[in-house]
Amino acid sequence: MAARSLLNRKTLATVLRRDSAALGATAAAHSRGLHTFTLPDLSYDYGALEPAISGEIMELHHKKHHQTYVTNYNKALEQLHDALPKGDASTIVKLQSAIKFNGGGHINHSIFWNNLAPVREGGGEPPKGSLGWAIDEHFGSFEKLVQKVNAEGAALQGSGWVWLGLDKELKRLVVETTANQDPLVSKGPGLVPLLGIDVWEHAYYLQYKNVRPDYLKNIWKVINWKYASEVYDKESS
């Protein structure tokens, strides 16, 4: 999982710069033994994925959308942390949708940033090795996988994600979609996400307007198959 969970010095400085109240809350949460999630850094610049995905979109997507999921996830977890020892059942139940939505958003986007890489760092290079063979075996060819993912992604109504996953139980690759911020595991406990493509409108609208199929066609140029292969090798051993 890509989420960097420990509050390191760099993140601490970022928090200090951003909001001292948040720092106070974070410190307080830590002292009560509550884990606080933080926005993971990208390993590339916002503009490094152009022209496939614009720098404007990457910056908004990371700094605003993902950050909001992290902030609201932490808030919901803190409220849960308070409600649990009190046995406040109705609050505990009421918080579930906020936890699922914001926690899912944090999980999914953390994977997504790892799924992308600039072309000069290998973005777009098709997978080799065991994942490459598995794709050929399960889908016939890499092109057929791309076609399937694009078709499912374009057909998704509303907001959601399209995934290439590994079904650990059945030992096979699958293409799945999830609605809103539901993580892939919500479609089956044995499913491991290898590659996720965000098809919420905020992921492409500024650049591609309503033409989601064009976004899907172009994003393959910056897909980081090295990461997907690493996860596949680790989870299928």
Place this chain on the structure above:
Amino acid sequence: MQHRHACFSLQCPYWVSKPFLVILFYLLQVWNHDFFWESMKPRGGGGGKPSEDLLKLIDRDFGSFEGFVNEFKTAAQTQFGSGWVWFAYKDSRLDVGNAVNPLRSDEDKKLVVVKSPNAVNPLIWGYYYPLLTIDIWEHAYYIDFQNRRPDYISMFMDKLVSWEVVNSRFENAKATVEQMECEDERKRRQEEERFTIDEAPANAVFPDTDIVSE
């Protein structure tokens, strides 16, 4: 009604085909968007006020006009994912799907704010008469407001809502509901007057009993 609602949570019976759902999605989105365009007045000419009658009911059901605006804005800000938020006139207060209120009164007719996901429209839930809607799919605001949905919602409420249209929809809704009530009352009286057991046609069988008329 419940079946139709189940469709949108994708728990349909096997005979409701995927192509049907796709067509339904687009049909609903056409309706929703038409309704949305008609809810607005251009060039900051929106605004105006709810009619006296509507305002009275808003005060009763939301405490005040500001209370209504707050509830509408909060609902629009907290809808997860794509969807719509509706200001609607609800015929019956019972919140259980398909339940018929046996003792309808004026108190039961209520103004509500409801959220719906994706293409769902409160008409499919029965008893709802939409008066106003705001589109909160990201495509509705992303180019002008990016992720700042609250700013878009405020701008819509302050500058774009055409209360003329909302007022006339409210009058239509009230008239429709009154008409339906008269119809229901007429049918009910007709049923009662139709026949008693003594006047039953020959060989009539009464399902709940073993009585067969002589």
